[in-house]
Amino acid sequence: MIEVRHICKTLPGGRRVLDDLSFTVRKGEFVGVLGASGAGKTLTLRCLNGLLKPDSGSILIALPGGGVEDICKVPSRKLRQIRQRIGVVFQGYHLVKRLTVLENVLVGRLGQISTFRSLIYGFKDKEAEEAVAALEKVKVAHLAGARVSSLSGGEMQRVAIARAIFQNPHLLLADEPISNLDPSNAKVIMRLIRPLCEEMPVIGVFHQPEMTAKYCTRIIAIKEGRIVYDGQPVLTQEQLIDIYGEELRQIENHNHERPVL
Amino acid sequence: MNAVPGYTLPSIKYKQKATIATAVAFVFVGLCVAMGFDPALLFTEFHYVRDLAGSMTPPNFKVFWSDAGIYMAIAESLCMAFLGTLLGGLGGLALAFGSAGPTMPWKGVRMVCRGILTLLRVIPTLILILIFVVSVGIGPFSGVLTLLLATIGGFGQLFTQVIEQAEPKPLEAVYSVGASRVQVIRFGLWPQVLPSFIANMFYAYDVNLRAGIGLGIFGGGGVGFQLFMAIRLLHYKEAFALICVTVVLIVLMEKASDLLRTSLLQKNL
Amino acid sequence: MNVLSYKKNRMSTLPSKRDRASALPYKGGRYLRYLLPLGVLGVLTWLSSMVCHTNWASLAKGIHESLPYFKNLLAPDWSALSSLLKPALDSVLIALVGTFAGTLIAVFFALSAASNVAPRPVRFIVRALMGIERALPEIVILLFLVAAFGMGPFSGVLSLTIGCVGMLGKLLADAIEELDPVYIESMEAVGARKVQVLFFGVIQPIVPTIVSYGLFRFEMSIRLSIVLGAVGAGGIGMELYRAFSLYEYPRASMALLLILVLVFLSERGAAYLRKKYFT
Ligand SMILES: Nc1ncnc2c1ncn2[C@@H]1O[C@H](COP(=O)(O)OP(=O)(O)OP(=O)(O)O)[C@@H](O)[C@H]1O
Ligand SMILES: [Mg+2]
Numbered sequence: 001m002i003e004v005r006h007i008c009k010t011l012p013g014g015r016r017v018l019d020d021l022s023f024t025v026r027k028g029e030f031v032g033v034l035g036a037s038g039a040g041k042t043l044t045l046r047c048l049n050g051l052l053k054p055d056s057g058s059i060l061i062a063l064p065g066g067g068v069e070d071i072c073k074v075p076s077r078k079l080r081q082i083r084q085r086i087g088v089v090f091q092g093y094h095l096v097k098r099l100t101v102l103e104n105v106l107v108g109r110l111g112q113i114s115t116f117r118s119l120i121y122g123f124k125d126k127e128a129e130e131a132v133a134a135l136e137k138v139k140v141a142h143l144a145g146a147r148v149s150s151l152s153g154g155e156m157q158r159v160a161i162a163r164a165i166f167q168n169p170h171l172l173l174a175d176e177p178i179s180n181l182d183p184s185n186a187k188v189i190m191r192l193i194r195p196l197c198e199e200m201p202v203i204g205v206f207h208q209p210e211m212t213a214k215y216c217t218r219i220i221a222i223k224e225g226r227i228v229y230d231g232q233p234v235l236t237q238e239q240l241i242d243i244y245g246e247e248l249r250q251i252e253n254h255n256h257e258r259p260v261l
Numbered sequence: 262m263n264a265v266p267g268y269t270l271p272s273i274k275y276k277q278k279a280t281i282a283t284a285v286a287f288v289f290v291g292l293c294v295a296m297g298f299d300p301a302l303l304f305t306e307f308h309y310v311r312d313l314a315g316s317m318t319p320p321n322f323k324v325f326w327s328d329a330g331i332y333m334a335i336a337e338s339l340c341m342a343f344l345g346t347l348l349g350g351l352g353g354l355a356l357a358f359g360s361a362g363p364t365m366p367w368k369g370v371r372m373v374c375r376g377i378l379t380l381l382r383v384i385p386t387l388i389l390i391l392i393f394v395v396s397v398g399i400g401p402f403s404g405v406l407t408l409l410l411a412t413i414g415g416f417g418q419l420f421t422q423v424i425e426q427a428e429p430k431p432l433e434a435v436y437s438v439g440a441s442r443v444q445v446i447r448f449g450l451w452p453q454v455l456p457s458f459i460a461n462m463f464y465a466y467d468v469n470l471r472a473g474i475g476l477g478i479f480g481g482g483g484v485g486f487q488l489f490m491a492i493r494l495l496h497y498k499e500a501f502a503l504i505c506v507t508v509v510l511i512v513l514m515e516k517a518s519d520l521l522r523t524s525l526l527q528k529n530l
Numbered sequence: 531m532n533v534l535s536y537k538k539n540r541m542s543t544l545p546s547k548r549d550r551a552s553a554l555p556y557k558g559g560r561y562l563r564y565l566l567p568l569g570v571l572g573v574l575t576w577l578s579s580m581v582c583h584t585n586w587a588s589l590a591k592g593i594h595e596s597l598p599y600f601k602n603l604l605a606p607d608w609s610a611l612s613s614l615l616k617p618a619l620d621s622v623l624i625a626l627v628g629t630f631a632g633t634l635i636a637v638f639f640a641l642s643a644a645s646n647v648a649p650r651p652v653r654f655i656v657r658a659l660m661g662i663e664r665a666l667p668e669i670v671i672l673l674f675l676v677a678a679f680g681m682g683p684f685s686g687v688l689s690l691t692i693g694c695v696g697m698l699g700k701l702l703a704d705a706i707e708e709l710d711p712v713y714i715e716s717m718e719a720v721g722a723r724k725v726q727v728l729f730f731g732v733i734q735p736i737v738p739t740i741v742s743y744g745l746f747r748f749e750m751s752i753r754l755s756i757v758l759g760a761v762g763a764g765g766i767g768m769e770l771y772r773a774f775s776l777y778e779y780p781r782a783s784m785a786l787l788l789i790l791v792l793v794f795l796s797e798r799g800a801a802y803l804r805k806k807y808f809t
Contacts, residue, residue: 049437051433051437080441082439083437083438086437086439088437090430094434095434096431096449096452097428097453099448107435107448109438110438110444111438111439115444118440118447119444119447163438296623296624297682297684298687299684306679310679313674333581339578341582343574343575343578344578344582344584383790385753385767385786385793386753387767388770388774388789392596395599396592396593397588397589401581402582402584402585404582405582472667474667474669475669482582485669488673492674492677504670507665507666508666511665511666
């Protein structure tokens, strides 16, 4: 379970990018976060992982072994321990380009093995097999030995997802995990993520309301750093226009065709 | 005529350029006069060069049979550069890790490392070799020590930049799985900087080979020392032979290190 | 049917067990392949230290013993400053003139070494000449020049000029070859004469490159002019060398201090000019 309480963030320039966000996500929920570009979705996810400290508020995370920690206040050693079990798929994938695909996935367990073992590259056979299994789930196992710099955007995205899954996370944060995928691979990924929410809270940022309507159990919409909607996954056209702005309506009226969305 | 904003009229531009060119020409001539440097000397005194060329040719390659010390000198030159590059490169790497922001969290240590690097970079090699020749004696070892310190300075500074320019995003991703700082460096940073490290090591070897020959003149040993002695003793034909060897040696080593470098960088390290 | 085709597809994209095993990073001794290169490196290091008579104990001992002398290096003799200023200026002038003349000449060499400007035979000869020059350190060139012209700034400037031509000639030739052909073509298209094409189509576009390389070389030249001074080019390097050889350490220390200031200032100055020119 993850509980966000009244987090605020003001940029050095004085702009308030996160304004009093509060929500709770429990096991069994697959939350889709919607919002226009620049609304603050990525910043929110970064706060949940502790990569960004909010100015005020608290973020409570239930630990696997029981107990609850406020990720904004824990010392850095404890934070590292908590992060081991938080899977993150970054918006720009953030893979290490010169390592192979498999090595990039193995990186996901770094926090869980000792520093010495990782320095001599001592991953075990079992871990490597699991990493390949994670790659198989996202259908890029045939690339395991290739360098990441030689992959296409969609393949990199799937490697990043495999890395997060391989972590055995207790909380999964995915920032636009299907932004670069073709429709059929996007479905593969959504079918993969959806059942994960049986075991852990899953929060994903999406720009595809029709996908979130099909797969998510709940939608949170953010607009200019504030939550403007929190509830059922199926949104009406009016609600979408409220989130994304008037331009949505204009395009639709122009074409007199089926809406693209 | 009104000047168009953002555009200078050709007439004005020409005037500016002419002024700058004249000023530079005057300064140049003034500098030459101030120093007593007369380019015309090159033409009026050219017969000296002809004389020297006459006494240098044909090169006396017989020394290679008569004097085995030359082979030792060549080996010394190669080894000096090798040791200087390897040890200096590793030292520079260590100091670079200590002075780059992403690898060293403590500001105090960073400042100290940076200070050492700057000092090593501005200290002239001349004074280093002079000091080492006094303290460890004439010979290749003093050359090695000088090259080592000079390499640490140059390499360290270059490498600090390489580390600081590495992509920060993968580092962040490795942090996000709960990895420690050492692990982040090993898996996020090291793969990024390793190719540059290897390429620059080879480059530094070429530079050091040349620099080592220059150092020989001050007592650093190697081909440079032999060359210096030959010229001192007015054995110009031998000196010319040594020059030929030096050129061949340096060109060959350059090609070899080029080959090795490209083949290494293609490998999956 | 859908499910079936999905499965089939999956089978075909999946690697065989062996392929996967070969991708695993630790199998078959991941570090075994580093063993040979590291071993070679170790043997080379050992051999080199034999050849170079490295003796770290003697270094420690030597430094320890010579420390009393070198302590004087920490106390510069300020009264020598006035007699050292002129040589310091000389060193700067040698570097400046050598770099300036060298850069100008290098442009011509670069033109005759670039494949899109010069004919093949010329190019070949010029490239070979510059290659030989680059293989010879400036200091060796200076030795010969001193043998011909005698000691003095003339030999110093000349050797720096030659060194500059060898280095910048190649760099600029490469820059010209990478030049977009549209520059030359557009000049030819408007019917410009050969000289005009060269000047406006080739030299004009690489002026920023010339400036940045020239500044870079200037920094190098300052350092070089100090070493060259000791071999006979005069200037502050000569003063340092002489004072050091005569055990006049306070004076040598003053010269060293001046050199540090010089190198530092030249670096700052070059950085300033670079910033000024390129923004
Ligand atoms: N490091 C930063 N420095 C300054 N401004 C930032 C920084 N990071 C984000 N911002 C600003 O904060 C706002 C929210 O950014 P955020 O990345 O959360 O947007 P987003 O909702 O993820 O958008 P997108 O859908 O395009 O990814 C943006 O306006 C952005 O300009
Ligand atoms: Mg975003």
